[in-house]
Amino acid sequence: MADDIPTTSQRVWVVDDDRAVRFVLSTALRDAGYAVEGFDGAAAALDMLSSQPPPDLLFTDVRMPGDDGLVLLDKLKSVHPQLPVIVMSAYTDVASTAGAFRGGAQEFLSKPFDLDDAVALAQRVLPQPHTAVAERSTPVVEAAPDQRPQLVGDTPAMRALFRAIGRLAQAPLSVLINGETGTGKELVAHALHHESPRAQGPFVALNTAAIPSELLESELFGHEAGAFTGAQRRHVGRFEQANGGTLFLDEIGDMPLPLQTRLLRVLAEGEFFRVGGRELIRVDVRVIAATHQDLETLVAQGRFRADLLHRLDVVRLRLPPLRERRDDIAQLADTFLAAAARKLDTPPKRLTAAALQALREHDWPGNVRELENVCWRMAALAASDTIGVADVDSALHRGAGPRTRAHGDPGQWETLLSAWARQRLAEGAEGLHAQVRERVDQALLEAALQITHGRRAEAAARLGMGRNTLTRKLGAGRRRGG
Numbered sequence: 001m002a003d004d005i006p007t008t009s010q011r012v013w014v015v016d017d018d019r020a021v022r023f024v025l026s027t028a029l030r031d032a033g034y035a036v037e038g039f040d041g042a043a044a045a046l047d048m049l050s051s052q053p054p055p056d057l058l059f060t061d062v063r064m065p066g067d068d069g070l071v072l073l074d075k076l077k078s079v080h081p082q083l084p085v086i087v088m089s090a091y092t093d094v095a096s097t098a099g100a101f102r103g104g105a106q107e108f109l110s111k112p113f114d115l116d117d118a119v120a121l122a123q124r125v126l127p128q129p130h131t132a133v134a135e136r137s138t139p140v141v142e143a144a145p146d147q148r149p150q151l152v153g154d155t156p157a158m159r160a161l162f163r164a165i166g167r168l169a170q171a172p173l174s175v176l177i178n179g180e181t182g183t184g185k186e187l188v189a190h191a192l193h194h195e196s197p198r199a200q201g202p203f204v205a206l207n208t209a210a211i212p213s214e215l216l217e218s219e220l221f222g223h224e225a226g227a228f229t230g231a232q233r234r235h236v237g238r239f240e241q242a243n244g245g246t247l248f249l250d251e252i253g254d255m256p257l258p259l260q261t262r263l264l265r266v267l268a269e270g271e272f273f274r275v276g277g278r279e280l281i282r283v284d285v286r287v288i289a290a291t292h293q294d295l296e297t298l299v300a301q302g303r304f305r306a307d308l309l310h311r312l313d314v315v316r317l318r319l320p321p322l323r324e325r326r327d328d329i330a331q332l333a334d335t336f337l338a339a340a341a342r343k344l345d346t347p348p349k350r351l352t353a354a355a356l357q358a359l360r361e362h363d364w365p366g367n368v369r370e371l372e373n374v375c376w377r378m379a380a381l382a383a384s385d386t387i388g389v390a391d392v393d394s395a396l397h398r399g400a401g402p403r404t405r406a407h408g409d410p411g412q413w414e415t416l417l418s419a420w421a422r423q424r425l426a427e428g429a430e431g432l433h434a435q436v437r438e439r440v441d442q443a444l445l446e447a448a449l450q451i452t453h454g455r456r457a458e459a460a461a462r463l464g465m466g467r468n469t470l471t472r473k474l475g476a477g478r479r480r481g482g
Contacts, residue, residue: 010126011055013048015039015072016088017064020166021111023195025059027162028115029122031154031331042067046075054080057126059109059118062089062100073103084125088113115159151187152332155325161188161317168315169195174267176252176312177290179319181458182369185290186248188317192288193246201245206238209251209457209467217259221266223275237274239266243283252312253293253304254461260305267311287312292461322364322371329359329371336372337387340379349379351387358392366451397450441473 012034016022022038029036037055039045041064058076062069073085087100090111100108106125109118151162168175169192177185186205193203211219218228222237238247249255255263266272271282289312298304322329333351341348351359364370377395378387417436424432448459460470 013055013058015060023166032119042072077104153328157320173314176316182367183319189248189288204242205248207250209254224277242285246286249289252289253291264308322367336375
């Protein structure tokens with residue numbers, strides 16, 4: 001059954017002193033199923049070669065500090081004459097191309113190049129492993145050697161995002177990530193950290209919407225023993241934990257205004273006091289913030305500081321929702337199903353064409369996170385190794401009726417409500433307005449909690465209400481129902 005997953009154990013090395021080029025090319029090759037390692041120069045690649053077997057294919061730039069690509073090519077060919085090498089260069093003059101082929105290069109790739117062309121070139125140079133899913137045009141993405149979750153996608157929007165990450169990773173700038181819930185904002189933050197000069201430092205993440213406002217200050221900046229009731233010992237906050245690395249602040253739009261002022265000072269001066277403390281703490285932290293909200297609207301409403309927005313919004317990245325990149329659904333589903341099979345220690349399951357089409361037709365309000373959860377449910381519950389439309393409908397918690405009506409006629413509920421109201425009023429009923437409001441509230445709250453898997457802060461944000469309001473309405477509904 002393992003052959004049902006289009007994977008490969010072929011190893012590819014990318015040698016280039018430009019981190020952005022290494023990142024985007026390595027990402028594209030990993031997306032094609034190759035095991036990729038990157039090196040910033042010839043010396044690093046040769047050192048690695050002294051301790052392990054050569055790769056199946058090597059990409060190298062020509063102009064690099066130290067030994068250039070042509071020197072590296074000569075040294076490689078003297079030891080491993082059969083190793084295929086693709087030489088890359090922005091200088092496609094006669095000397096460069098002739099020197100590359102004279103040294104034994106398999107191919108020459110001119111910069112800037114299209115990632116599809118680079119992957120296609122690798123596929124032509126290397127023999128392709130057998131795959132039993134020949135009808136799939138999108139490959140499975142294997143987990144990277146360090147097992148970190150990876151951004152997955154081959155649509156133009158995702159390729160543009162990968163290029164932006166490669167460029168921004170090196171810049172010591174604050175980044176604001178905008179995207180709906182479940183689009184992968186934390187994965188982008190991880191990639192920016194992992195590809196940056198701070199990669200050896202800590203990556204610390206905090207969802208500001210998940211921490212009660214009265215505890216958020218201590219969580220961010222720490223506190224001294226005795227600073228408040230229950231503070232029995234010193235607590236080191238997230239900023240200190242992230243010193244020398246990256247601090248990712250998710251759902252920054254939910255941060256209370258008083259804390260926004262403190263955060264602004266830290267961003268401007270790199271220093272702060274712990275809660276209840278007198279010692280000035282200095283830190284070197286790159287802050288990456290994320291939100292699903294429109295911060296400009298929050299500024300206009302007086303709920304977010306304009307100066308903090310300007311400080312955070314040096315560079316902004318927008319993550320497209322899944323409904324805007326439906327062509328990535330097959331690749332994402334394959335990835336999640338393969339991961340589930342490994343975790344559950346079961347044979348990998350495959351989608352029929354109709355099941356894949358059903359996934360494509362869904363609106364995915366929970367985006368990639370929702371798709372991942374659906375795939376795990378199908379991997380665990382589908383009766384056979386082939387996942388059909390009925391399995392998709394079951395995993396999406398919907399009936400097996402025509403999918404064109406899966407979300408209902410947008411005006412149908414209004415028509416039914418109007419008919420119900422006319423009947424009740426004709427019967428002499430009173431107080432309908434309050435009854436309908438309560439029932440609509442409960443229906444919305446239950447739907448939001450189902451979509452967000454019980455995460456109240458996220459459900460409240462999706463509905464456009466405060467978490468306290470959501471909790472109060474839930475409590476009122478339970479009291480009435482109990």
